Amino acid sequence: MQRGSDRLSVHKDEEMKHELQGLIRSGHPTRVEEWHDPEPAADDDPDVTLGPVPARGTTGQAEAVRFEFARRLGRTAFPADREALLRALEERHAPDGLISLAEELPADRTFHTVQEVVTALGLHPRGRE
Incomplete structure (x- = not known):
């Protein structure tokens, strides 16, 4: 059954399914040309999915x-x-x-930003001492 809003024909749709079948089944790229595939992450790359990346020479705790x-x-x-x-x-x-950490904050102070909270804990971000 043909839908009126399809941008591709049924034949082209089937051809694309066939091209992707190897990738879907194997779980890894199946192209002959390696330059099509993205490079894997290096061992020394920073892990940016867990939070901010610390500056060089700092622990990044703040x-x-x-x-x-x-x-x-x-x-x-x-x-x-x-x-x-x-x-x-x-x-x-x-x-x-x-x-x-929040329990260590002073009780007599009102905080307006997260940065004020971190500074009140005695942690200094990079570049501020």
Whole structure:
């Protein structure tokens, strides 16, 4: 049955299915020309899927903590004091390590950004001392 909105004919559609069948079944590229295939990641490439990449010569701890707080809190949690941040983290099922860091925040201060939270914890991002 032909659909009116098809951009390809039935024959072309079947031809494309046949071309992709080897890739789908094998799970790896089946082309003869290697230059078509993407290169695999190198062993020394930074792992960018887990968070920010630290600058050279730094541990990246401040950036990693800021990334985790920002990921869990978002923009809606601010401005907030320590208790409000703890409630927001618990509601969003944050890891225990992040909650214990938030418990170290001063209780008498209101935070407007994630950066203020990280700075209050005594962590300095790259370039700021």
